[in-house]
Amino acid sequence: MKDSKSHHKKRIAEHISVLPKSGIRDFFELVNTMDDVISLGIGEPDFVTPWHIRESAIYSLEKGHTSYTSNLGLLSLRKEICAYLEKDYELDYDPVRECIITVGVSEALDLAIRAIVNPGDEIIYHEPCYVSYAPEISMAHGVPVPVVTREENNFAISPDDFRKAITPKTKAILLNFPCNPTGATLTVEQKKEIAEIAIEHDIIVITDEIYSELTYDDKSPSIATFPGMQERTIFLHGFSKAFAMTGSRIGYACGPADLIDAMMKVHQYSMLCASITAQEAAEEALRNGRSEMEKMKREYWQRRNVIVKRFNDMGLHCVKPNGAFYAFPRIKDTGLSSNDFAKRLLSEKKVAVIPGTAFGACGEGFVRCAYAASMEDIVEAMERVKDFIKKL
């Protein structure tokens, strides 16, 4: 066989071939070769979808609801979503013109970026961040402009850093608070300042609030609620985290009608619609899912208290995250790089954590530990980490 690489040099689009592979992928391969690993590397709930929600998906199938839905998604679900956002977020969206159901927040994010980016437009986002952000922007021929968030600032984005990153080409800023991988949230004052800068420079705000229910101590209102913001904000949310529905692949975007309409075009031609089974299950989650969600949240909160205390007690400084289910302890002082720390911890103690660098170069010196794992596993993992760093 001919060397396919040299023969087919131009098969892959250039902007795709230059995309890096996610650092998480490498780690996945490594962990998968091992048995009995305690994994704090899993970015999804350890709870199964609550039974009443699963049951409604089964019922939906039973009734023979197996067709496409309207491109925007079931109107009944959009109404339910808008009512939920009004009640819990004080956001007022029209279910007919300002809301679209997507295949996870993943697709909603893709739509938002594709709908607004012209080639060369800059999108500001903060690092360390969710692995998809920079590639998503690049795939839409935009230019990702990272702003570093720092430990001494509890990993909140500083409004000044945002301002400094703005150029005439800046089209939007992408925010994710509570944040994967740091668990950081923003205060009211920080959001207010960011909102004012966005308005001053006529910048669109895309806010990925997938973890917003999982906010523990102080919860500030969504940036979309600030004066003048709803008209320039694309609000992304979904069911994966708070309702433990990652496998259902269901999310949504709410925003001004012109933006939602543009996103709708991309969605219509690329995805058509989200699964009807999942949409009906999501409706059930909003109608009757509150008590189960609160229960899971209480559990995450307790795990957070334990993991943060354990890290700090063993001498690895760990900011107390106010949201999501990630702790982001500093491992710099061990003298190991994030990658070496994670690899050695895995091979010597069979505990999987993700190197901070998987979430951006500035994640060096940190690791991400998801506490979406049982309390027993968390406690055992912490014992092993303690042992590990003692022997370094």
Place this chain on the structure above:
Amino acid sequence: MQNEILRMLNENARLTPGQIAERLNKSEKEVAAMIKRLEEDNIIKGYRAIVDESVFSPNCVKAIIEVKVRPERDGGFNNIAKRVSKFSEVSSLYLVSGGFDLLIEVQGGTLQEVADFVSSKLSTIEGVISTSTHFLLKKYKESGKMLHNEDEYERLKVSP
């Protein structure tokens, strides 16, 4: 904090004050004092394991009995309910709405024992109008715990 502690112990009575304190971000002393108070106030009524009783008493028989009673002019259902609950055979007793008044869970060493309890003790009590006994055949869930194991489904070991 009180309700949080009660919720946790109700779920797992073996949690130590130290473990609870760590999870709630409190001191161990505070938690221990709170638990002591809850015990003294009889809010925590005891601790015990949820076990598969068929292991240590394989012939144990349980029944649920629906009882219709005539309420008294003074005290309504209270006197008779308290009186019935004194029997050691009775493990739970509730006053309920609907077609009957008291719902009783009883257990005995043999079928005969339970039958004797109903015919000679329960139905002879002044005020008991009628009883309807349902013997339990198999237990699937107790105190929020499923008694059968379901296959574990494993997530990916690493995900973004």
